[in-house]
Amino acid sequence: MTPLFAVFVAERLVHLSGVDLAIIAFYFLLVLAIGFYLKRFANTGEDFFLAGREMTAWVAGLAFVSANLGSLELLGWAGSAYQYGILAAHWYWIGAIPAMVFLGLVMMPFYYICKTHSVPGYLKLRYGSEASALSGITFAVMTILMSGVNMYAMAVVMKVVLGWNINFSIWVSSLTVGVYVAAGGLFSAIFNEVLQFFLIWFGALLIPILGMVETNGWSGMVARIHQNFPGQDFTHMWAPLGSFSHNPMGINWIGIVFGLGAVQSMGYWTTDFLVVQRVLSAKDIRSAKMAPIIGSYFKMAVPLIVILPGLLGRAVLPMHLYPASSLQAGQHSFNEVLPLMLARYCGPGLLGLGITALVAGFMAGMAGNVSAFATVWTYDIYRPYLNKTAADQHYVSMGRWCTIIGLFISIGTAYFVMRFASIMDYVQALFGFFIAPLFGTVLLGMLWKRVTRWAGFWGLLAGTTASVTMFSLMKIDPVRWVPVFARSPLAQGLAQDMFQSLWSCVTCVVVTVLVTLVTKPRPDQELVGLVYSLTPIAHEEHASFWHRPLVWGIVALVLLVILQIIFW
Amino acid sequence: MTEKHHIIPVWFFVGVLLLVYGVMIFITGLTEWSNLPDTVLADKHASVWWGALLTVLGAVYCLSFRPKKS
Numbered sequence: 001m002t003p004l005f006a007v008f009v010a011e012r013l014v015h016l017s018g019v020d021l022a023i024i025a026f027y028f029l030l031v032l033a034i035g036f037y038l039k040r041f042a043n044t045g046e047d048f049f050l051a052g053r054e055m056t057a058w059v060a061g062l063a064f065v066s067a068n069l070g071s072l073e074l075l076g077w078a079g080s081a082y083q084y085g086i087l088a089a090h091w092y093w094i095g096a097i098p099a100m101v102f103l104g105l106v107m108m109p110f111y112y113i114c115k116t117h118s119v120p121g122y123l124k125l126r127y128g129s130e131a132s133a134l135s136g137i138t139f140a141v142m143t144i145l146m147s148g149v150n151m152y153a154m155a156v157v158m159k160v161v162l163g164w165n166i167n168f169s170i171w172v173s174s175l176t177v178g179v180y181v182a183a184g185g186l187f188s189a190i191f192n193e194v195l196q197f198f199l200i201w202f203g204a205l206l207i208p209i210l211g212m213v214e215t216n217g218w219s220g221m222v223a224r225i226h227q228n229f230p231g232q233d234f235t236h237m238w239a240p241l242g243s244f245s246h247n248p249m250g251i252n253w254i255g256i257v258f259g260l261g262a263v264q265s266m267g268y269w270t271t272d273f274l275v276v277q278r279v280l281s282a283k284d285i286r287s288a289k290m291a292p293i294i295g296s297y298f299k300m301a302v303p304l305i306v307i308l309p310g311l312l313g314r315a316v317l318p319m320h321l322y323p324a325s326s327l328q329a330g331q332h333s334f335n336e337v338l339p340l341m342l343a344r345y346c347g348p349g350l351l352g353l354g355i356t357a358l359v360a361g362f363m364a365g366m367a368g369n370v371s372a373f374a375t376v377w378t379y380d381i382y383r384p385y386l387n388k389t390a391a392d393q394h395y396v397s398m399g400r401w402c403t404i405i406g407l408f409i410s411i412g413t414a415y416f417v418m419r420f421a422s423i424m425d426y427v428q429a430l431f432g433f434f435i436a437p438l439f440g441t442v443l444l445g446m447l448w449k450r451v452t453r454w455a456g457f458w459g460l461l462a463g464t465t466a467s468v469t470m471f472s473l474m475k476i477d478p479v480r481w482v483p484v485f486a487r488s489p490l491a492q493g494l495a496q497d498m499f500q501s502l503w504s505c506v507t508c509v510v511v512t513v514l515v516t517l518v519t520k521p522r523p524d525q526e527l528v529g530l531v532y533s534l535t536p537i538a539h540e541e542h543a544s545f546w547h548r549p550l551v552w553g554i555v556a557l558v559l560l561v562i563l564q565i566i567f568w
Numbered sequence: 569m570t571e572k573h574h575i576i577p578v579w580f581f582v583g584v585l586l587l588v589y590g591v592m593i594f595i596t597g598l599t600e601w602s603n604l605p606d607t608v609l610a611d612k613h614a615s616v617w618w619g620a621l622l623t624v625l626g627a628v629y630c631l632s633f634r635p636k637k638s
Binding site: 017019022023026027030034037038041059187190191194195198199202206210213214316343344345346347348349350353 | 575576578579581582584585586588589592593596597600604605606607608609610612614615618619622
């Protein structure tokens with residue numbers, strides 16, 4: 001037996017029964033069958049890359065939120081909730097809901113009206129090929145790295161829970177994803193994201209339900225956490241943010257409100273093409289506006305199945321968990337809290353469902369990344385710079401090949417990720433590199449018609465360079481540079497990333513404005529449909545009150561405020 | 569969702585998945601009723617009521633979104 005297929009290792013949390021294996025096997029068979037079924041419908045470029053642009057608001061909305069509900073959510077954020085407490089919920093609430101509503105109400109009409117295939121595609125129309133190429137290349141790199149993160153996260157679950165060899169898990173899941181995405185394109189990716197959405201909820205929801213039963217409700221859980229970890233506050237969201245030293249993350253409210261809420265989350269949810277692509281598949285502009293707002297309600301509820309299990313881990317697990325970088329034999333890392341909780345409550349059948357939910361999340365995350373990679377590579381790099389005049393069928397073939405090649409690069413990335421101590425810190429750093437400055441470039445381009453072609457390019461380049469520089473300096477000499485950029489020597493990985501995002505976006509905006517002032521703007525007639533003040537946006541006066549995206553966006557924001565007050 | 573292509577709605581596949589899993593988990597829960605698994609709160613028989621819930625939901629989705637002959 002070669003090392004690659006040395007499936008069984010000594011340590012494992014649980015043993016799967018026959019019914020558990022049958023549940024896992026049925027999922028693999030179903031997604032492959034769906035992939036082959038959908039292949040016949042993915043014939044044109046619009047079919048393969050944008051799922052024919054015929055998704056309803058509900059399907060696009062669920063796919064939109066599910067594309068982000070992969071390994072990061074399930075493992076990384078449950079681990080972060082164990083590590084940092086309920087502070088991690090900021091990434092679901094202030095770090096998501098305002099941005100999703102903003103995407104639906106303000107930015108989506110632009111993306112949809114200009115009929116772009118991608119965010120770099122919008123930059124090409126607004127600024128020209130320089131900013132578009134820079135964005136396309138950086139995005140392609142990021143999606144492939146993210147896909148590797150998903151693979152690694154899944155392999156960790158398989159190792160911890162089942163004792164499966166990491167190599168075996170990576171290769172089996174990758175080949176399955178490769179087959180169904182290459183067959184059905186975005187159709188397959190979206191169908192599986194919707195399946196994954198249901199699987200994750202029904203597979204993970206039992207953990208908080210049974211956890212609450214075991215601890216006798218929220219107050220019982222809080223009491224147990226205080227008993228197990230005296231003197232530390234894991235259950236308040238805003239009260240400990242007055243000072244860097246009052247919370248386990250080493251962050252203050254400025255980092256959360258401006259670094260996370262105003263920059264990183266806005267950047268991720270409005271310009272990360274992986275999620276925006278799902279909304280672009282909507283059948284009309286009203287569905288495109290409603291999709292992210294529908295997604296915001298589900299996003300608001302996700303802490304129930306991710307953050308709460310992490311907190312429950314503090315309350316009920318008999319052992320303490322540790323950072324992956326300092327693990328010793330017999331210990332478990334923060335990122336293993338969710339599988340540990342699953343093994344605690346779920347017997348045969350339910351365990352198979354929970355494991356399948358995790359696997360589905362990881363595979364959908366991979367599928368989302370490779371389908372977005374295939375689109376950006378084909379439409380924003382290959383077609384404009386390498387082969388401008390090919391037939392539509394050629395680009396569809398290119399998309400299929402990109403899916404396969406992207407997966408192999410992702411597999412390499414997965415092995416690279418194993419070197420990093422914490423999955424989430426790594427991923428947040430990536431977002432900071434590319435997403436935060438991109439948000440500045442896209443937003444200025446949409447709202448200010450004076451911004452010029454070269455301002456867009458140099459602003460984006462300066463922001464990205466600043467981000468990479470800050471990240472490198474903080475890793476090379478943290479004692480010296482963390483207090484400079486993250487404003488406190490206590491700042492942990494996530495806190496560093498928030499400030500890194502904030503400063504890189506500020507850098508992008510400042511450089512963009514300065515270059516704009518010394519370069520010549522484009523004529524107004526060239527910017528119709530690309531800039532807010534020059535674009536007639538369809539309003540919903542004709543729609544009934546309850547069908548207006550604005551109404552549901554406001555309701556989402558009100559609910560967000562209520563949640564902040566409850567968990568203050 | 570499927571005006572152009574007449575694709576089977578994704579909700580039907582969701583129903584199939586929930587129905588198959590619901591039946592499997594429900595039956596497993598019944599078979600271990602008197603021989604509880606070694607998990608916390610096993611006496612609550614989560615497999616039985618969770619499996620029943622999935623079965624009902626899956627059946628509703630399958631019936632509501634089953635492919636229709638054109």
